[in-house]
Amino acid sequence: MPHGLDHIVHAVRDVDAAADFYVRAGFMLGGRNRHPWGTHNRIVQLKNCYIEILEVAEPEKIVPHGPRFFSFGAFHRDFVAHREGFSMLLLNSRDAVQDARAFEAAGIGSFDVFDFAREGKRPDGSTVKLAFSLAFAAEPNSPDVRFAVCQHRFPENFWNPAFQTHANGAQRVPGVVMIASDPSRHRDFLKAYTGVSEVASVAAGVSAHTENGDVEILQPSAASDLFGRHVKTSGEGMTLSAMRFSVADLARIEALYRQNGLAVRRHAERLIVPPEEAFGATLVFEPAKVG
16 A cells, blocks of 8 residues: 655754754754653654754663564664664554554565554643554665654644744755765665555656655665755665655745855845755745645
8 A cells, every 4th residue: 555755854963053954954853752761852843844943862771682572772872873864754653553564575674563662642731642653664775774664553642733834934845855875776675665656757766656755765866966966875775865744935945044054055036045054955936836
C-alpha cells in the first residue's frame, strides 16, 4: 500500500539550541518530550507532516541493536557523534505489521514492529495519550540514513491545527530530497519502501510521487543546482539532505530571516537556509502551488 510523508528526524546535539533556530526561522514548536530509551524531542508540526528535532539526552538509557530489533537510540547516538542533520525519513502507515512483512518480503527490512506510547499536551495544557507503531527499513549501502513507516494509534490526539500556524507562513511539505552519487542504484529500494507503482526519472535522479509528498534522490550536481550551492556526497549511499516547504510569500520570510540574523539565500524562486545555519540540514522554501 503506498505511503506518504509522516515526519523527518532532525538529529542534533542540543535540542533547545536547535529549537531556538527553528523559532527564529518562524516555526511554532511543542515542548520537550522524553523517550524511555534516552532521546528527547521537540516537534514542528505542518499540515501534512512534521519535524522531530531529536537529542540523545540520556545516553545511559540506550539499548543496543539486537536480532530483529532496531535501536532508535543507538542509531542516533552514533549519528550525532559524527554529524548533525536529517537522520531518518518516516512515511505514514495504516498497518505497521503488514508493512513490516512487506519490507521483509522485499528484502529491505527484517525488524519486528516497534510499539511505544507517551503523553502529549494540547495547546491548552491538557494531557492526551499518544501511541505509535514503527516498521523499520534499511538500505545497506546507506549507513547515514534510516527509514521507517509510522502508524499513529491516536491520530486525533496528535494532529492539531493550533500547532500548524507558523510566523513564516509555512503550510505543507511538498517533498524531501536525498542525495546519492548514482540515484538509479536506489530505485528498487525507493519503490519497495514507498509502495508506489512506479518510480519516475527526474533530472539527474529518481522520484517517488506519493499521496502526501515526493521523495527524490538526486545526484550532487542536480542538488547543487536546486540549492544554489556546491553539494557533495561520499561513498555510494544516500543521505537525507533537504526538506521543502510551501509558503505564500517568500519576500515576507526573507525579511523575517534578515531581521532575525539568519543566513539565507534566494535562488531560482526559492529561499534556501543552508546546513551551516540549520544544524546540518537544508531548508528549502518555495511558493505554494495554486489549485
